[in-house]
Amino acid sequence: MAKKSKKSGKKSGSSSRPASGVAAALAKAKKVWKGTEPRRGAAPLDDGDYAMHIDDAVLATDDEGRLYCQWSMHVVDADDEAVEGRKKNKRDYLVTEENWAWFQGTLEVLGLDIPKDIDDLPATLVKAKGLEVECSLRTSGEWQNVYFNELLSTDDEEADEDEDEDEDDDEPQSGKKGKKGKKGKKSKKGDEDEDEDEDEDEDEDEDEDDEDEDEDDEDDD
Numbered sequence: 147m148a149k150k151s152k153k154s155g156k157k158s159g160s161s162s163r164p165a166s167g168v169a170a171a172l173a174k175a176k177k178v179w180k181g182t183e184p185r186r187g188a189a190p191l192d193d194g195d196y197a198m199h200i201d202d203a204v205l206a207t208d209d210e211g212r213l214y215c216q217w218s219m220h221v222v223d224a225d226d227e228a229v230e231g232r233k234k235n236k237r238d239y240l241v242t243e244e245n246w247a248w249f250q251g252t253l254e255v256l257g258l259d260i261p262k263d264i265d266d267l268p269a270t271l272v273k274a275k276g277l278e279v280e281c282s283l284r285t286s287g288e289w290q291n292v293y294f295n296e297l298l299s300t301d302d303e304e305a306d307e308d309e310d311e312d313e314d315d316d317e318p319q320s321g322k323k324g325k326k327g328k329k330g331k332k333s334k335k336g337d338e339d340e341d342e343d344e345d346e347d348e349d350e351d352e353d354e355d356d357e358d359e360d361e362d363d364e365d366d367d
Contacts, residue, residue, distance in 0.1 A: 191234060191283055193290070197223035197298055198234060198281045200256075203271040205240075213240045215249065215271065217292075222278060234281075236292040255279070255294045 198219040207213055217236035221229050238249050250260050253270065256277055261270050278298040284291050 191221070191229060191232060191290075193283050193285050194225070195295070196221050196229075196234075196281050196283065198279055200274050200277045200279065203274040205268055205271065214238060215240060217274075219281070234283075234292065236281075252294050255297060257297050 199222045200217060200219050202216075202218040204216050205213065206216055215238045217238070218233070219236065220231055220233045224230055238252065239245055240249055253260050256274055256279060258270055258273055261267055280295045280298055282293045282295055284293065
């Protein structure tokens with residue numbers, strides 16, 4: 147007679163416990179994980195006008211050795227608030243004379259000096275970091291072009307505005323008010339003095355009238 151096979155107490159399927167190598171890697175990354183904030187890539191933006199903050203501007207070359215300027219930006223103001231914070235990149239190729247002419251125009255829009263020596267161009271681009279510029283996005287074929295329209299502000303200007311607001315808040319208001327109150331009190335006192343003078347004058351007039359009446363009475367007698 148065949149013996150019945152005993153059912154195994156182990157359940158089939160993968161275990162939720164990671165393998166020893168994975169567990170060690172997770173333990174190593176635990177510190178980094180706690181200090182990490184979510185980051186999203188450059189999601190597509192619809193054509194339109196946006197206020198963008200320039201995060202970086204650097205020169206680089208592609209696989210074919212062509213020089214270009216890479217602009218890294220993010221949206222700070224838009225009609226659709228949902229896209230604020232979204233990233234956008236702009237690449238200006240610097241190969242032909244026409245490329246360079248448009249690029250120099252971009253520097254002028256940003257209020258940056260066009261260097262006489264091209265070797266100073268990287269240092270000029272460093273000054274672009276922190277600028278806010280109005281951009282127009284226009285799709286042509288399969289590419290979306292980014293145009294710099296107008297410089298909006300700089301980090302230094304915003305810092306100056308904040309300092310001015312702080313100075314306005316720190317101005318003492320009580321001193322002016324106290325001065326005004328003191329002046330009002332003084333004029334009130336002056337008014338009281340004037341009233342007393344008028345009362346005295348009226349009393350004197352009444353006394354004179356009484357004396358005149360007495361004299362008239364004596365004459366009648």
